[in-house]
Amino acid sequence: MKPLILAILPVAFLATPAAAEVEISVYTGVQSAPHSTIKGNDPGGVGVFDYNAGWDGKSFDMPPYYGFRATWWRTERVGFALEFNHAKVYADDETLADTGFSRLEFTDGLNIVTLNAFYRWPSESRRWTPYVGAGAGVAIPHVDIQSAGGKTFEYQLTGPALQLVAGASYDLNDKWAVFGEYKGTYTQNEADLDNGGTLETDLITNALNIGLTFRF
Secondary structure: OHHHHHHHHHHHOOOOOOOOEEEEEEEEEEEEOOOEEEEEEEOOOOEEEEEEEOEEOOOOOOOOOEEEEEEEEOOOOEEEEEEEEEOOEEEOHHHHHHHOOOEEEEOOOOOEEEEEEEEEOOOOOOOEEEEEEEEEEEEOOEEEEEEOOEEEEEEOOOEEEEEEEEEEEEEOOOOEEEEEEEEEEEEEEEEEOOOOOEEEEEEEEEEEEEEEEEEO
C-alpha cells in the first residue's frame, strides 16, 4: 500500500504547468487521539461489544508518526494538495482489560489519504507565511486486532476521512522552507475481522507537526 501511495504523488503532478509553484513537504510531530466508541461483533472472542475506548498515539514508537504532501499552488494564495498521513492509535491498557481484546490498534498506521485545498497569506516584507487547509479522502489503516476469536492483521479500506490544518511556513531561501502546523483528522472506520465479525469506530487525531518543504 505505501509504495503505491508513494508512486501516486509524482504522477499526480506530471501535468503541472511550468509557471505553477509545486511544493513537496515531509513532516513528523506529536499526535494523540481522544476516546471513541467502538462497537461490533467478535464471534468466538469478546462477542457483541459497545465500549468507550481510550487511545494512545505513541508518536515516536516504531513505526513513527509522519506524513508527506505535494501541493500545487494555482495562484499566489490558493493551492491544492495530495497528502498521506501516517497517524496511528493504540487501545490503552484499561480498554484492553475492559473489552477482552489482547490487541486493538491501527499502527502501521491509520493511513489517511486526502485531497486538500489550501489558502495562504504571502508577503514580500516577511519570510513567514501563514496558511490554512482542509481536505477529504479515505482511511486505509493496518488493522491489528486480536482476541480469543482470532487475529486480524492486514490493510483495509475502512471509510471516509476529513482533515483540517492551520500553520505557518518560514522561508530559508527560494527553494527550501520549514513549517509548523496543527493538524486534526476525522475518520469513520468499519473494519472486517477475519473471524467474520466487524469493528466500527470514528477516530479523531490531533497533531502538532514540524516539517521541511522543497519548492520548484
